[in-house]
Amino acid sequence: MQTIGVGMVGSGFMGLTYSEVVARHAVGCRLVAVTGGRRSEQLAKDYGVAAETSIDALLARDDVQAVVLATPDQNRLELTAKAAAAGKHVLAEKPMAPTVAECDRMIAACTAARINLAVVKTERFRKITRKAKELIDQGTLGPLQMLRTVSAFPLPLAKQLFEERQWMADPRSGGLFMGMASHNTDFLRWLTGRNAVKVFAQATTFSDLPGPPLSVMAQIVFEGNIMAQMWITAELPNPSLPSSEVRFQVFGRDAMIDLENFEYLDVGQGEKWERIYTPERFDYLKEPKSPIRLFPHIGVVQEFIDSIREERPPKVGGTEGRAAVEICEACLISAQTGQAVSLPL
Numbered sequence: 001m002q003t004i005g006v007g008m009v010g011s012g013f014m015g016l017t018y019s020e021v022v023a024r025h026a027v028g029c030r031l032v033a034v035t036g037g038r039r040s041e042q043l044a045k046d047y048g049v050a051a052e053t054s055i056d057a058l059l060a061r062d063d064v065q066a067v068v069l070a071t072p073d074q075n076r077l078e079l080t081a082k083a084a085a086a087g088k089h090v091l092a093e094k095p096m097a098p099t100v101a102e103c104d105r106m107i108a109a110c111t112a113a114r115i116n117l118a119v120v121k122t123e124r125f126r127k128i129t130r131k132a133k134e135l136i137d138q139g140t141l142g143p144l145q146m147l148r149t150v151s152a153f154p155l156p157l158a159k160q161l162f163e164e165r166q167w168m169a170d171p172r173s174g175g176l177f178m179g180m181a182s183h184n185t186d187f188l189r190w191l192t193g194r195n196a197v198k199v200f201a202q203a204t205t206f207s208d209l210p211g212p213p214l215s216v217m218a219q220i221v222f223e224g225n226i227m228a229q230m231w232i233t234a235e236l237p238n239p240s241l242p243s244s245e246v247r248f249q250v251f252g253r254d255a256m257i258d259l260e261n262f263e264y265l266d267v268g269q270g271e272k273w274e275r276i277y278t279p280e281r282f283d284y285l286k287e288p289k290s291p292i293r294l295f296p297h298i299g300v301v302q303e304f305i306d307s308i309r310e311e312r313p314p315k316v317g318g319t320e321g322r323a324a325v326e327i328c329e330a331c332l333i334s335a336q337t338g339q340a341v342s343l344p345l
Contacts, residue, residue, distance in 0.1 A: 001309040004029040005063040007088070009055055009079060010070030011037035012165075013288065014093055017297055018068045020289050023047050026301045028309050032063050036071060055079060059086040066116075066308060068301075069093055072167040073174050077102040084113035091118045091304045095182035096321030098174040100329055100345050103322035110318065118304040118314035119321030123187040123246075125299030128265050128279050132250070132257050135267065135276075136191055141252025144192055147228040149184045152244040155207055158214060158234035168211055175212030177203075178328045181232045183246065185220075186324040188230070191250060194223040196327050196343050203335035206235050218331045230331075 006022045006029050008015055015037065023031040033050040034040050035058045044051035052058040058067070059082060066089035069079050076097050083090045090110060096119045097103045110117035123129050135141065158176060162168055168175050174182070189195065201218035215233040222228060246261035255269035265277040282290040300316075307314040330341040 001028065002065075004065050004089075004305050004308055005032040005061075006030065006305075007032055007052075007058045007061065007064040007067045008034045008043070008070065009036045009058065009067055010093075011039040011043040012070065014070040015039070015043060016288060017294070018070055018091075018301065019043060019047055021294055021297050021301045022068070023049075025291075025294060025298045026305055029066075029301075029305045033058050033061060055082060059083060059088055064088060066091065066304070072165075072170070073098050073178065074167070074170055074172040077106055080106045080117070081109045084109040084115055087113060087115060089116040089118075089304075089308050091120065091301070092321065094120045094186075094321070095174045095178040095325050095328065096318065097325060098172065098178060100322060100326050103318065103325050107318040107322065116304070116307050116314050117318040117321075118300075118307065119316055119318065119324075120297075120300050121183075121186050121190075121316045121320065121324075122296035122300055123183050123261075124190055124316060125296035125303075126261065126279075127295065128259060128261060128277050129187065131265055131277050132248070132259055133191060135257060136250065136252075140255055140267070140269070141250065141257065142254030144224075144226050144250065144252050146251040147188055147191065147226070148230075148249045149188060149228070150231045150241075150244045150247040151180045151184055151233075152231065152236055152241045153180075153234045154238045154240040155235045156238060157240075158207075158209060161234075162209055162211075169209070171211060173211065174325075174328065176214055176234050177212050177216055177232055177332075178325070180234070181216065181230065181328045181331070182324045184230055184232065184248075185327040186320065187248060188220065188222070188228055189320075189323055189327075191248070192222050192224075192226055192228075194226060195323065196220050196222050196228075196330075198340055198342050199327060199330035199334050200340040201331035201334040203332055213332070213335070216331050216335070218334075220327060
């Protein structure tokens with residue numbers, strides 16, 4: 001089958017991440033060129049590929065069949081439309097876009113061009129989360145009844161991120177909230193296998209940081225009357241809350257799951273809790289190329305590349321990306337109106 005030439009759009013931390021994955025881990029593809037961001041020339045040099053001066057120049061290359069959009073979310077619609085017009089397949093970072101309306105336009109552009117649109121959802125590709133999904137699907141928990149998820153970070157870290165990623169303060173973006181919550185909302189949908197039907201939320205920013213709300217608490221109703229709570233915040237005081245960077249708790253009729261992405265997976269059943277899985281540890285910032293860190297990203301890219309080579313729709317496509325954004329946007333609408341929001345939007 002064809003080896004897929006990939007163009008990288010974006011040269012920040014995630015641009016580095018996906019360049020490493022495409023160049024050295026994923027099968028059936030090769031990194032061809034990089035564009036976008038102040039580090040693009042150096043990133044291209046590091047991988048021995050071309051540094052293009054613009055997205056248009058990258059899309060004009062005959063040896064590029066697909067692009068990875070490792071860019072701020074407020075730019076994804078424009079970039080996706082350009083890629084679709086050029087006939088290039090698209091893998092978009094999360095959140096897919098800051099609004100459902102923009103997601104719809106991205107889907108329409110790619111559908112019309114008959115190219116694949118995939119969205120990064122690393123939670124579906126981690127060893128620990130796949131083990132949790134396996135336990136649910138094989139019936140260990142019985143019918144699901146309730147879920148709870150927390151992603152909580154200290155305010156000093158948020159301030160550091162805003163200094164490094166100033167685009168998060170742009171009111172046109174989904175900000176830090178959607179950057180985090182699009183993981184949580186997708187994971188809730190994936191675990192339950194159900195769509196959300198109603199959302200009620202509060203959202204605010206307690207600090208003086210600009211942009212979309214930094215603290216959101218939501219009650220989410222899924223099909224089958226499954227109840228879920230989501231708490232997203234980047235405004236805790238130090239030392240923050242233990243085991244709460246990416247925490248999920250799932251309660252069924254017969255048993256329970258408690259997991260933290262980077263710490264543990266526990267199952268509560270009968271009279272006891274049992275540790276089922278402990279993930280390998282790595283330093284997120286100091287070891288960006290660690291195979292442990294890259295494992296779910298390799299899964300994301302490999303599925304995208306395989307979908308192109310096998311001439312089939314991606315398993316995690318625009319519809320899935322849109323659904324995660326839809327729940328996030330419903331949270332913000334509910335917070336603004338003080339009313340529960342019914343889905344779909």
